[in-house]
Amino acid sequence: MVFKAILAALAVVASAHPVLENRQSQSQSLEEYIARQFNISLEGAIRNIGGANNNIVEAAGEGFVVASPSTEAPNYFFTWTRDSALTELMLIDELIFGTESVGNNSLQVLAEQYTTAQAQLQTVTNPSGALWPAGQGLGEPKFYSNGTRFNGAWGRPQNDGPALRASTFMEIAEAIFQRNPNAATIVGNVYWPLIYNDLLYVGQYWNTTSYDLWEEVNGNSFFTTTAQHRALVQGSIWAERLNRTCEPCQQAPQIACFLANNFWNETGGYILANINANQVTRSQINADPILAAMHAFDINATCDAAALQPCNSRILSSHKIWVDSFRDLYPINDNATAPAAVLVGRYSEDVYYNGNPWYITTLAAAELLYDAAAQFSKQGSVTIDETSLPFWQDIYPDAQEGTVTESVDSLVTAMTDYADGFVSLVQQYTPPNGTLNEQINKTTGEPVSAIALTWSYAAFVTAIERREGNFPPSWGANSPTANNVANMCMSSSYNATTQYSPALAAGAMNVTEECESEVIFQLLWVTGSGENTYLVGNTSILGNTLEDTDNVIQVMRTNNYTDPEPKWFVPAWVPAGVPIEYKYVLLNSTDNSYTFENVTRYAYPASCGNNTVVTTLDTGSFPGRSYDGPLVEQPDVRSEVHFR
Numbered sequence: 001m002v003f004k005a006i007l008a009a010l011a012v013v014a015s016a017h018p019v020l021e022n023r024q025s026q027s028q029s030l031e032e033y034i035a036r037q038f039n040i041s042l043e044g045a046i047r048n049i050g051g052a053n054n055n056i057v058e059a060a061g062e063g064f065v066v067a068s069p070s071t072e073a074p075n076y077f078f079t080w081t082r083d084s085a086l087t088e089l090m091l092i093d094e095l096i097f098g099t100e101s102v103g104n105n106s107l108q109v110l111a112e113q114y115t116t117a118q119a120q121l122q123t124v125t126n127p128s129g130a131l132w133p134a135g136q137g138l139g140e141p142k143f144y145s146n147g148t149r150f151n152g153a154w155g156r157p158q159n160d161g162p163a164l165r166a167s168t169f170m171e172i173a174e175a176i177f178q179r180n181p182n183a184a185t186i187v188g189n190v191y192w193p194l195i196y197n198d199l200l201y202v203g204q205y206w207n208t209t210s211y212d213l214w215e216e217v218n219g220n221s222f223f224t225t226t227a228q229h230r231a232l233v234q235g236s237i238w239a240e241r242l243n244r245t246c247e248p249c250q251q252a253p254q255i256a257c258f259l260a261n262n263f264w265n266e267t268g269g270y271i272l273a274n275i276n277a278n279q280v281t282r283s284q285i286n287a288d289p290i291l292a293a294m295h296a297f298d299i300n301a302t303c304d305a306a307a308l309q310p311c312n313s314r315i316l317s318s319h320k321i322w323v324d325s326f327r328d329l330y331p332i333n334d335n336a337t338a339p340a341a342v343l344v345g346r347y348s349e350d351v352y353y354n355g356n357p358w359y360i361t362t363l364a365a366a367e368l369l370y371d372a373a374a375q376f377s378k379q380g381s382v383t384i385d386e387t388s389l390p391f392w393q394d395i396y397p398d399a400q401e402g403t404v405t406e407s408v409d410s411l412v413t414a415m416t417d418y419a420d421g422f423v424s425l426v427q428q429y430t431p432p433n434g435t436l437n438e439q440i441n442k443t444t445g446e447p448v449s450a451i452a453l454t455w456s457y458a459a460f461v462t463a464i465e466r467r468e469g470n471f472p473p474s475w476g477a478n479s480p481t482a483n484n485v486a487n488m489c490m491s492s493s494y495n496a497t498t499q500y501s502p503a504l505a506a507g508a509m510n511v512t513e514e515c516e517s518e519v520i521f522q523l524l525w526v527t528g529s530g531e532n533t534y535l536v537g538n539t540s541i542l543g544n545t546l547e548d549t550d551n552v553i554q555v556m557r558t559n560n561y562t563d564p565e566p567k568w569f570v571p572a573w574v575p576a577g578v579p580i581e582y583k584y585v586l587l588n589s590t591d592n593s594y595t596f597e598n599v600t601r602y603a604y605p606a607s608c609g610n611n612t613v614v615t616t617l618d619t620g621s622f623p624g625r626s627y628d629g630p631l632v633e634q635p636d637v638r639s640e641v642h643f644r
């Protein structure tokens, strides 16, 4: 393949990697731990990648990043688009910082293998849909680690995946350019088609709900939306660099407007993790905005950049409120008050494994502060306002509102000491062999849940790099493009349908463009508590079944569900002109039981060339249950012009 040779041909002599050398030790044992754990973590992440030397995931395909080698309790032997992109972003930043190889693995080769693996994945038809014609398959959250589709029930789509992956590819492009400033043609031919598919998806679907990074809440997540904004801003900048156009990138000012006007909770002093969400019982105090600001971090950005930076007052206040929510919650924290660091989890209402601290989130608590401290140092001033004052008073009791230029060093030191506190806790709860699981038992401190979690390792590496003063290249957070915020927020979307295409030069399969048409399935049903509705049918995207509980994969959406019209719906692209048999299914999440309808229904997708969306509206017919909702007038079957 063409691109395989790109990085190799252009390799230059690497500068010595400065990590771990340029900081005076504050506590010898913490520094020693960090030096050892850094290498264990970097190697640990790579050992979870298929095809890498000495990997522990032999069944995984080359270039696929496995979430954890754990195959049961829990089974994480899958590849998630999000985790993979964040891990590869960490690895490519290592290459940019000067690390050429880790063990027997060249970071360049790993980047090339990741590229091929993702080029192929983009074309794999899955329960979220296909690449062609409307890109919906790109929103699929996870695949088997051999690169095949996973049909099980899952929270899908997850729209952060394509955005993060696009940014990771643009980072790979940056690494190539740093080695060869004349790489525009080859990056344009090999990488741009791959990036552009994901940018098309972001432009088309940013204004729809999807599942959040914790895979539980269907809504608009701050993390997802921030990642989408960054991807489109970077996309505009790269399009210019590569002499291309990026029409979906023109959605960025609307995304910026959406971010600026919907997520800040003034009363609570924190950014809401999700809005438009199906989980109304949560506070929305969550690690989500902290991880968002870390992803938006750009050492060259100012604290008032539209993409909220770690040094932004709202982010610092969110950090405080989020960390405080765990102080009295986890027994292991012993009700410690600031400025003591504590172990932190995803959000206080978490019940997964009974709700525990995570390595990722405790390291994020540190990394965000290292980022912010670096920005304040660089700017040479700290502005404390009403919003950030409580955060500062916790760690610097003399803090007052106003702009500080004299004692910046003291504030920055207080901040980095606080950050080090979180790393010291991770040290305290790291087993002797350095293996980082997903979680830490909130009572005993024992590692729990998935072992050797790739993202835990990646989180360790990125936190330590920031601590050591190594920052990723600027992505443009301070550019006019990033700070272009629409004056009026409006619903919008870039219609990219029929523009998606396999990235052949990067190794994608030449998927046959089958003729498909869209059917929107609509169900009237008043669900009981803990009940969800699904759709099955005799076509691949509907699980190819009318009875098998293992293949119940298409979850119906609640976006349009109201009391006067309890309507569930889901759109699906299916082979054109082929009648479909289908049924609705109820899942009772209390006892995990499925109830299939006792009728088989039929839908008639438009024929090829007739370009029609068929819409049906059905009233549920489940054995032993009757529809007790309001009567809704059956609309005429709607036909809309589509394509092909």
Ligand SMILES: *[C@@H]1O[C@H](CO)[C@@H](O)[C@H](O)[C@H]1NC(C)=O
Pocket (backbone or CB within 6 Å): 144, 145, 146, 147, 148
């Ligand atoms: C991919 O992995 C899944 C899960 O282990 C397995 O069921 C399937 O047969 C594999 N497919 C191929 C083509 O290897």
Ligand SMILES: *[C@@H]1O[C@H](CO)[C@@H](O)[C@H](O)[C@H]1NC(C)=O
Pocket (backbone or CB within 6 Å): 206, 207, 208, 209, 220, 257, 258, 276, 489, 490, 491, 492
């Ligand atoms: C779509 O965008 C509009 C305008 O910003 C916003 O009010 C609405 O909540 C968004 N909806 C979704 C589902 O993203």
Ligand SMILES: *[C@@H]1O[C@H](CO)[C@@H](O)[C@H](O)[C@H]1NC(C)=O
Pocket (backbone or CB within 6 Å): 243
């Ligand atoms: C940029 O693209 C345009 C249109 O494809 C082409 O005419 C022009 O020569 C290109 N410029 C460079 C510098 O490649």
Ligand SMILES: *[C@@H]1O[C@H](CO)[C@@H](O)[C@H](O)[C@H]1NC(C)=O
Pocket (backbone or CB within 6 Å): 265, 266, 267, 268, 269, 272, 283, 284
């Ligand atoms: C905002 O914060 C306040 C105070 O914590 C809380 O009562 C309120 O429910 C929050 N708003 C939303 C939309 O979550």
Ligand SMILES: *[C@@H]1O[C@H](CO)[C@@H](O)[C@H](O)[C@H]1NC(C)=O
Pocket (backbone or CB within 6 Å): 328, 329, 334, 335
């Ligand atoms: C710690 O906080 C919890 C929850 O507020 C409370 O029940 C407990 O008594 C506190 N423990 C101590 C030692 O203060």
Ligand SMILES: *[C@@H]1O[C@H](CO)[C@@H](O)[C@H](O)[C@H]1NC(C)=O
Pocket (backbone or CB within 6 Å): 353, 354, 441, 442, 443, 444, 448
């Ligand atoms: C955490 O430890 C406690 C005490 O040993 C135990 O009861 C609990 O089940 C553990 N939690 C998990 C998720 O393993």
Ligand SMILES: *[C@@H]1O[C@H](CO)[C@@H](O)[C@H](O)[C@H]1NC(C)=O
Pocket (backbone or CB within 6 Å): 431, 432, 433, 434, 435
């Ligand atoms: C590391 O230690 C943990 C528990 O302390 C253990 O479960 C795990 O198997 C060990 N890993 C290796 C690679 O030895």
Ligand SMILES: *[C@@H]1O[C@H](CO)[C@@H](O)[C@H](O)[C@H]1NC(C)=O
Pocket (backbone or CB within 6 Å): 299, 300, 471, 472, 473, 474
């Ligand atoms: C920040 O900007 C300066 C010049 O303004 C530039 O030299 C430096 O490379 C930028 N930093 C990053 C990380 O891009």
Ligand SMILES: *[C@@H]1O[C@H](CO)[C@@H](O)[C@H](O)[C@H]1NC(C)=O
Pocket (backbone or CB within 6 Å): 504, 510, 511, 512
């Ligand atoms: C891809 O497949 C299509 C349809 O089979 C064919 O027409 C086209 O030439 C193929 N493209 C490449 C680059 O192989």
Ligand SMILES: *[C@@H]1O[C@H](CO)[C@@H](O)[C@H](O)[C@H]1NC(C)=O
Pocket (backbone or CB within 6 Å): 527, 528, 529, 531, 588, 589, 590, 591
């Ligand atoms: C779900 O299952 C539980 C346990 O069998 C039962 O108590 C509950 O009524 C069921 N929910 C519905 C909505 O049928």
Ligand SMILES: *[C@@H]1O[C@H](CO)[C@@H](O)[C@H](O)[C@H]1NC(C)=O
Pocket (backbone or CB within 6 Å): 520, 522, 559, 560, 567, 569
């Ligand atoms: C859901 O609501 C949106 C916004 O009102 C509307 O555009 C869409 O057609 C509705 N879809 C269904 C299937 O009812």
Ligand SMILES: *[C@@H]1O[C@H](CO)[C@@H](O)[C@H](O)[C@H]1NC(C)=O
Pocket (backbone or CB within 6 Å): 495, 496, 497, 498, 641, 642, 643
């Ligand atoms: C989107 O574009 C496709 C292909 O051009 C077209 O068929 C479809 O009608 C458009 N959809 C909307 C909502 O404009």
